[in-house]
Amino acid sequence: MLNEKCHSELQAYLHVVNADGEFKGPLAWWRVNEHKFPTLAILARAFLAIPAIPATSAPSERIWSRASQVLSIRRARMEPSLAQRIMYTRENNHLLHSTVNN
Known part of the structure; x- marks a missing residue:
């Protein structure tokens, strides 16, 4: 059941086209569209977010x-x-x- 839900979300996501044609970054896109893809949105936030560990020189x-x-x-x-x-x-x-x- 969960596997089917994830698969259907992924297929729907792969067919989405940005209506205004403007790219504002993947996290911004996920904030607007997380209601359409709730499972993928969780993964997107985890993988696209800035790490909590500060970068050093x-x-x-x-x-x-x-x-x-x-x-x-x-x-x-x-x-x-x-x-x-x-x-x-x-x-x-x-x-x-x-x-x-x-």
């Missing part, structure tokens, strides 16, 4: 810190492609060691 800060170690004053004339290869090697060094040690 810590990973990018670590990359900039490591890049400053590679791109020092003494290496100011280094070609960008060489700097890119050094950074790639440094960031993926742990993969090499985990493969070799296993």
Whole structure:
């Protein structure tokens, strides 16, 4: 019974066309149309919502810190492609060691 309800909701949803042709984002669409697709609306809110965990800049800060170690004053004339290869090697060094040690 529930499976049939979900299937019929999904089929109806796949045939819906936005009347005004304007896209305001999927969450806005679901707020307006949740009465038509109650089961799918629950899933949409769960998958489309912004996560409760705040985003941080810590990973990018670590990359900039490591890049400053590679791109020092003494290496100011280094070609960008060489700097890119050094950074790639440094960031993926742990993969090499985990493969070799296993």
